[in-house]
Amino acid sequence: MRLSRHLTRSPSPAAQSGMSLLEIIIVIVLIGAVLTLVGSRVLGGADRGKANLAKSQIQTLAGKVENYQLDTGSLPSRLEDLVTQPGNASGWLGPYAKSAELKDPWGHDILYRVPGEAGPFDLSSLGKDGRVGGESYDADIKYE
DSSP: OOOOOOOOOOOOTTTOOOOOHHHHHHHHHHHHHHHHHHHHHHHHHHHHHHHHHHHHHHHHHHHHHHHHHHHHSSOOSSGGGGTSOOTTOTTOOOOOSOGGGGBOTTSOBOEEESSOSSSSOEEEEOTTTTSSSOSGGGSOEEOO
């Protein structure tokens, strides 16, 4: 029995088929869609993280205001009194805060008011947009 072998040639360049222009466009559109989805998730996570950080920062700063009050017997007239000793504060054992802690994660000043609406003082961040009110990440964050 004789086995015959046939040598096969690779197809000629004209017979080889590659990706058509339409297939390339579809692949590029799919890659773009995936990148858009991933990008929105990553950037949205950054805003969520900053909002959570602002909430924590407001709570921490409220504790520092209360420590100032325990040491001096009165509330600070402004937040900067936590950083540098005011002339009229006897018993001041600060600094209670660093000047960078007086800004929210978006770089806006944290608002402080004495007396507060519902307590001895109010602390708030105006959120991502830096304006009163807002929704989602633009919403005000208040000490409660």
